[in-house]
Amino acid sequence: DVKVTQSSRYLVKRTGEKVFLECVQDMDHENMFWYRQDPGLGLRLIYFSYDVKMKEKGDIPEGYSVSREKKERFSLILESASTNQTSMYLCASIPGGISNQPQHFGDGTRLSIL
Amino acid sequence: AQSVSQHNHHVILSEAASLELGCNYSYGGTVNLFWYVQYPGQHLQLLLKYFSGDPLVKGIKGFEAEFIKSKFSFNLRKPSVQWSDTAEYFCAVYLRGAGKSTFGDGTTLTVKP
Numbered sequence: 001d002v003k004v005t006q007s008s009r010y011l012v013k014r015t016g017e018k019v020f021l022e023c024v025q026d027m028d029h030e031n032m033f034w035y036r037q038d039p040g041l042g043l044r045l046i047y048f049s050y051d052v053k054m055k056e057k058g059d060i061p062e063g064y065s066v067s068r069e070k071k072e073r074f075s076l077i078l079e080s081a082s083t084n085q086t087s088m089y090l091c092a093s094i095p096g097g098i099s100n101q102p103q104h105f106g107d108g109t110r111l112s113i114l
Numbered sequence: 115a116q117s118v119s120q121h122n123h124h125v126i127l128s129e130a131a132s133l134e135l136g137c138n139y140s141y142g143g144t145v146n147l148f149w150y151v152q153y154p155g156q157h158l159q160l161l162l163k164y165f166s167g168d169p170l171v172k173g174i175k176g177f178e179a180e181f182i183k184s185k186f187s188f189n190l191r192k193p194s195v196q197w198s199d200t201a202e203y204f205c206a207v208y209l210r211g212a213g214k215s216t217f218g219d220g221t222t223l224t225v226k227p
Contacts, residue, residue: 004157031213040123042204042219050213058214090158100146100165103206103215105158 003027006091006106014114019078021109023091030096032074033103034058034066037088049074050096081113116141118207120218127195128226135190135221137205146208147188148215149179153201161203164188175199197227 007022025032031050035043035058045058047066055066063085067075074093078085088110092103121136139145149161162173169181179190188205205218 033214035217040219042120043206043217045214045216048214056213092158100163102148102150102160102163103158107157 004091004093004104004106006089006109008109009107010110010112012112012114013078013081015081015083017078017081017113019081019111019113021076021078021089021091021111023074023076023106024072025074025091025093025104026072027093027095027104028071029093029104030071031094032068033092033094034064034074034076035090035092036060037090037108043090046076083113085111086113087111116207116209116216118205118216118218120203120205120221122221123219124222124224126224126226129197130194131225133190133192133195133199133223135203135205135223137188137190137218139186139188139205139207139216141186141207141209144210146210147179147181148206148208149173149177149188149190150204150206151201152204158204161190195223195225197225199223200225 004025033048034046049055049068065077088108090108091106094103118139146165148163150158151161152158164171164181172178203221206215208215
């Protein structure tokens with residue numbers, strides 16, 4: 001069974017800090033995604049990657065960047081955290097080139113910016 | 115831009131009641147359609163999916179959904195809900211060729227015992 005592991009379940013950081021959220025998947029999936037989940041807004045795509053060192057902007061990339069140095073790992077970076085980035089962050093993965101497969105999600109990281 | 119609309123933000127039902135959650139999308143191309151469920155404290159997981167063939171698809175735990183292409187809809191149904199169905203439900207549309215999905219805002223279902 002596919003496992004997507006996010007490094008922290010809960011994280012508290014201060015405004016202006018640089019924040020790293022890590023995600024690792026163990027099924028050799030090509031595509032990986034970062035979403036944020038907010039009440040009433042569903043899941044909104046921040047960035048995704050379809051290969052090592054490749055990245056694409058999602059719907060709300062402002063204030064975020066990503067890194068994909070290895071196939072199994074996809075990092076989300078908040079360059080200078082702000083209070084409006086307090087949210088639940090979800091990582092997901094999917095095999096490349098197979099469009100009928102569901103995404104596999106991690107447990108999420110609940111990030112609070114004080 | 116493509117969008118996914120879930121008509122109900124919060125639905126409250128008694129056990130054994132029938133459920134229908136609406137999902138409409140706006141996209142003219144070929145899509146794959148999914149319903150995901152998130153039980154309290156758990157990660158999102160697949161409920162069911164449609165990508166071709168019979169437009170009536172069956173998923174886990176007695177859920178089913180019908181794809182009506184002419185209406186751009188993919189409504190989720192269950193004839194008799196249980197307390198354990200209390201969860202948040204998300205409709206998602208995968209845009210073939212774009213390599214990404216768009217999610218609806220979610221519907222919170224509360225089933226009273």
